Amino acid sequence: MSMNVLVICGSLRKASYNAALARALPALAPEGMHLTDAPRVDTMPHYNYDDQVATGFPPSVTAFADAIRAADGVIIVSPEYNWTIPGALKNAIDWVSRMKEQPFKDKPVALQSASGALLGGSRMQYHLRQCLISIDALIFGRPEVIVTFAPQKFDEATLELKDQTTRDMIKLQLAAFETFIQKVGAK
């Protein structure tokens, strides 16, 4: 069975470990899973209900929501900022959460994170899980992908993910996520 999975990246910097992690996914995905990158989250203004009422949803928000809606599943790959969700990523979620046909509703979602330190962004992941409850996403459980001490696991020059244990864990997650989508996916 073939399925389309959208990858949302929570970091915007070029040399981001999370962006590098997202780039590593296609090679580790099961055969029928096609991964595409979501539109960047830095194209949206700060959420303001007054703007939503006055001028409607910005095209960047609509494009982001459409991409989520069209996907069979979503993988969010994000750093942790100040022990929680990056503001940029949360702002994107805040925007689409206000849409009619809210795109995360009943959408299978898996999480991944990488950080330079020993908790690998896990504090962010558990906050994100809580937020995804509010928008009725179907949140994948385990295995979790929490990449600790990221500088040791990516090639310094190419940012290729070279840590075999991490690659194996991602393979396991993506295979299990495929099964999860097949079971719960609404499409």
Next chain:
Amino acid sequence: MADKLNVIAIVGSLRKGSFNAALARQLPKWQPAGMNITAAPDWSDLPIYNADDQNSTGFPATATRLADAIRAADGVIFVTPEYNYGIPGGLKNAIDWVSRVKDQPFKDKPVAIQSATAGPMGGARMQYHLRQAMVFLSAFTFNTPEIFVGSAHTKFDEKTMEFKDEAGIKFITQQLAAFEGFARKLTGKA
């Protein structure tokens, strides 16, 4: 008499008719004699945080202004809604910017939190996320009384946005009085 504490209120909502903005505007009515609460600089025109931009063009003036105001304050009060069981993205983005400034301004800063929502929980889920972020930033986050204004639409005057909930006003008055003592202890300001 002791010097008045300079406390700034950071609002997490941008809409004009925000209950949280209304609450923040009214805090001076309930502040203790030794505290002067003013609005924090506006953060609404901050770009989305990107470390590459920080490295190439430095901090936006708005980030610096907000960081300076936090640093200069004796205490900070967040008054913010809860979006999707968490911190509003815009507010978190502002925190992400100032967290990268040298002499990170929240370090050792007394911080109190208030929230208002139309739902019954009054923003509690957001507050505990914000507390966790404040741990990382080494702020001193004030404990109780906590201010959760639930069913906010029933507690503000529809036209004037005046907060008219007696029990809520009592709790806020208590929180601000206790926050003064907390901030004076931690800042050493007599």
